[in-house]
Amino acid sequence: MTIKKKLSVSVNGVVRQAEVEPRLLLAHLLRDELDLTGTHIGCDTSQCGACTVMVNGEVVKSCTMLAVQADGSQITTVEGLGDMQQLHPIQQGFWEKHGLQCGFCTPGVMISMVGLLKENPNPSEAEIRDALEGVICRCTGYQFIVSAVQHAAQLIAEGNQAKETISSAGEGR
Template sequence: MAIENRKVTVTVNGQERSAEVEPRKLLVHYLRDDLGLTGTHIGCDTSQCGACTITVNGDAVKSCTMLAVQADGAEIMTVEGLGTRNELHPMQQSFWEEHGLQCGYCTPGVMMAMIGLLKENPNPSEEEIREGMEGVICRCTGYQFIVSAVQKAAKIMAEANEKNDQKVAASQLVGEGNL
């Protein structure tokens, strides 16, 4: 008896994408094989290493633990959706400047896990960053440069949010005729 494929439609990095997939296909394989988003790495297929971490509806998820059909209708972000070559996301820029990557294999998963952490806790302590990395294994480093990169990214992102809040407040005042 043949397994019938199912259509899966997701929004990945801001773009709607659809494909017919086998119901047992893992999300990591859908992203890599069907959509060509190879920044999401396959490290272990057992949910131990975290190299396949992405965000699904804003939450960090190990994509090897989720079926593609479970993501139908979801908003997904992979490392490819963070920034561009000309305009890096603060997390990418901080990893570059603080030497937060070694071989680079785990880096996309670490970045996406830390994006999830900063969504929940925009100003984490060193201990909270280290706890947030518990699901991601890097075999090349002692994690200190990663921690420094996340601290720097958190600071940059907080400053950007503060500027945006100030712009919104100013535009509301202008809109009300108060300036």
């Protein structure tokens, strides 16, 4: 008999409940149980970063965490960053600076960079590249991603309304 455990998480500000096997990964909880397919799975080895989300304000590769370990947590996925009416600065940066091609890595890259900008609002190119370690992009060569993050930092520094959003996302909303 398969033993299941009930859990409750707040995802992008909405409380979600599920009953899952203890072995279920957080990435699969998000995608398969909660239908939040913006979080991607690109490897089996914790290397690609496509599955990156925020858990209680910390950047986490969701394939490295069991769903039951996230019980009671506040989680932010790419779906929680912004929408077409009001893009998050990181989304605006990617939009304006062409920071993606196929887009498979993009959700994880964006969440990782939100984490970076929360800790370091004005990162140098070297610091951005350092923070990109662990999120693999096979398309862009990273230069446009760096430009997108720099642009997002500039938008935040200009104090646009989305600054509030990035702070909230950093707290795991």
